[in-house]
Amino acid sequence: MMTYEVLTAGFGGQGVLFVGKMLAEIGLLDGKEVSWFPSYGPAMRGGTCNCSVVVSDRPIGSPVVSHPNLLIAMNGPSYDKFIGTVAPDGKAFVDSTLTNPEDSAAKPCDGVRIFSIPATKLAVDNDLIGMANIIILGKLIKETAFASLETVEKAMTGVTKGKERLFALNMKALKLGMEY
Amino acid sequence: MEKILMKGNEACAEAAIRAGCKCYFGYPITPQNEITAYMSKHLPKIDGGVFVQAESEIGAINMIYGCAGSGSRCMTSSSSPGISLKSEGISYIVGADLPCVIVNVQRGGPGLGTIQPSQADYWQATKAIGHGDMRIPILAPASAQEMVDMTLKAFRIAEEYRTPVMILADGLLGQMMEPVSFDNKSLPEADSSWAANGHANSRPKNTINSLYLDPLELEQKIKERFKRYEQITEKEVGAVYDKGAKIVVAAYGSTARVARSAVDKARAEGINAGLFRPQTLWPFPKKQLIEATENAKVVLVTEMSMGQMVDDVKMSLEFKLPVQFFGRTGGFVPNPDEILTKIKELEVSDNA
Numbered sequence: 001m002m003t004y005e006v007l008t009a010g011f012g013g014q015g016v017l018f019v020g021k022m023l024a025e026i027g028l029l030d031g032k033e034v035s036w037f038p039s040y041g042p043a044m045r046g047g048t049c050n051c052s053v054v055v056s057d058r059p060i061g062s063p064v065v066s067h068p069n070l071l072i073a074m075n076g077p078s079y080d081k082f083i084g085t086v087a088p089d090g091k092a093f094v095d096s097t098l099t100n101p102e103d104s105a106a107k108p109c110d111g112v113r114i115f116s117i118p119a120t121k122l123a124v125d126n127d128l129i130g131m132a133n134i135i136i137l138g139k140l141i142k143e144t145a146f147a148s149l150e151t152v153e154k155a156m157t158g159v160t161k162g163k164e165r166l167f168a169l170n171m172k173a174l175k176l177g178m179e180y
Numbered sequence: 181m182e183k184i185l186m187k188g189n190e191a192c193a194e195a196a197i198r199a200g201c202k203c204y205f206g207y208p209i210t211p212q213n214e215i216t217a218y219m220s221k222h223l224p225k226i227d228g229g230v231f232v233q234a235e236s237e238i239g240a241i242n243m244i245y246g247c248a249g250s251g252s253r254c255m256t257s258s259s260s261p262g263i264s265l266k267s268e269g270i271s272y273i274v275g276a277d278l279p280c281v282i283v284n285v286q287r288g289g290p291g292l293g294t295i296q297p298s299q300a301d302y303w304q305a306t307k308a309i310g311h312g313d314m315r316i317p318i319l320a321p322a323s324a325q326e327m328v329d330m331t332l333k334a335f336r337i338a339e340e341y342r343t344p345v346m347i348l349a350d351g352l353l354g355q356m357m358e359p360v361s362f363d364n365k366s367l368p369e370a371d372s373s374w375a376a377n378g379h380a381n382s383r384p385k386n387t388i389n390s391l392y393l394d395p396l397e398l399e400q401k402i403k404e405r406f407k408r409y410e411q412i413t414e415k416e417v418g419a420v421y422d423k424g425a426k427i428v429v430a431a432y433g434s435t436a437r438v439a440r441s442a443v444d445k446a447r448a449e450g451i452n453a454g455l456f457r458p459q460t461l462w463p464f465p466k467k468q469l470i471e472a473t474e475n476a477k478v479v480l481v482t483e484m485s486m487g488q489m490v491d492d493v494k495m496s497l498e499f500k501l502p503v504q505f506f507g508r509t510g511g512f513v514p515n516p517d518e519i520l521t522k523i524k525e526l527e528v529s530d531n532a
Contacts, residue, residue, distance in 0.1 A: 021185070021357070024185055024357060025185060028183065028185060028359050033359075034185070034358065034359060035356055035357070035358050036185070036356065036357040036358075037352065037355065037356040037357075038355060040210075040211060040295070040351070040355050041295060041296070059440075060358075060437070061437050061438065061439075061440040061441030061442075061444060061516065062437050062438040062440075062441040062515065062516050063352070063356050063358075063437060064352070064438070064513050064515065066515045066516075066517070
């Protein structure tokens with residue numbers, strides 16, 4: 001039995017809420033209890049944004065994640081703000097194009113594993129601009145027991161319903177992250 | 181049972197449509213805008229469906245007054261400052277004995293306050309939602325699925341007892357997505373033989389009115405309405421709770437979710453804590469609270485306010501148990517650790 005408490009964070013426009021929604025949809029397909037709660041407010045493109053996702057076998061208490069065991073940090077400010085909150089056995093997935101964990105004054109707890117992936121650069125190099133979030137998702141799927149590729153593919157089919165080109169691009173991004 | 185991911189706000193709007201709500205009148209305000217947006221998109225598509233974005237909240241509630249008077253199922257929604265504007269209209273609707281559903285997705289106040297989640301409208305909702313000798317039933321959902329279930333329940337209660345019913349949610353419940361099911365969600369048509377609508381002289385005319393200049397007549401009207409309040413108190417009160425706990429944490433809505441996490445953590449550490457979650461705030465589930473606290477030494481009320489439910493808890497227990505409070509306000513959602521710390525403090529002082 002495992003409860004995933006996920007925090008996704010980054011700039012508005014990077015797909016922080018969308019990758020959170022993907023995680024919730026994947027959990028739902030696996031028959032889990034899920035919740036998704038966005039930071040909301042007078043946001044703007046380029047401002048910071050985050051989202052709490054809980055996926056569990058048990059009914060979910062608080063949907064607000066304060067000590068994530070999975071963190072997706074898509075920029076420097078998000079890394080600085082949240083890395084110290086990750087639970088000791090947690091994993092953090094970081095877009096190393098936009099932040100270098102070693103330069104940050106913020107430090108993780110002992111036992112936290114950090115996975116750096118140049119997601120934004122990979123996206124640009126592979127004509128997948130705007131899909132750094134899905135590339136990081138791919139890395140997360142590879143490095144955790146969160147879900148099988150099959151379930152992720154099924155969730156992606158549901159989310160991109162009727163838009164085959166979008167589905168193909170997302171799957172390409174996902175595999176790029178998984179193979180990195 | 182098919183489940184889909186939906187925001188609490190959208191789930192509420194879809195549930196209203198499934199309940200047979202034909203007319204929605206509202207005015208935008210965060211954090212409830214998804215209800216208005218959903219209604220604007222979906223209501224006009226159904227037979228007889230009407231969506232109006234009114235010129236203001238006052239306009240919207242008075243459109244509800246007229247619409248409800250014609251016997252049509254109708255709903256409005258807003259957030260805290262907007263509900264204050266609707267207050268006068270709600271009193272008129274009560275005075276005219278009309279059914280309707282009002283949703284308050286609470287944000288922080290007073291004034292414009294904040295758009296972040298809050299539960300600071302408890303007093304307004306349960307004690308002073310309008311002027312005059314009146315109450316309205318207040319339902320308190322704590323999940324997206326309860327946003328669905330309680331929306332249907334709200335229409336049913338509204339029509340059965342001829343009263344406005346309020347769903348008192350908050351920004352977190354409105355913005356959060358959770359899986360919801362709409363299986364078997366519908367409501368039979370209600371009796372509307374009292375309504376003032378077109379009938380081509382096929383029956384005596386009905387009048388919708390809240391003005392009674394003769395005190396005798398008004399007193400009778402009010403007493404009759406309070407008889408219905410007694411029935412509501414008898415039949416429609418709801419709460420979910422753990423039994424036998426020494427430390428009972430009382431919380432509703434989003435805060436009850438956080439409190440659930442805190443109580444579970446406390447139990448894992450061997451503390452005999454339990455949760456009491458009212459599903460109706462007026463009438464307050466007094467009997468259920470008494471049952472939940474049979475073995476209790478202390479009650480901890482937690483809210484996103486400075487402590488507005490505390491009075492109802494104390495009065496329901498007839499001041500026989502110590503009642504403590506922990507809350508965050510101004511748009512903060514408490515985290516489970518904060519509540520857990522408070523539970524541990526009580527556990528220690530309990531044993532001292």
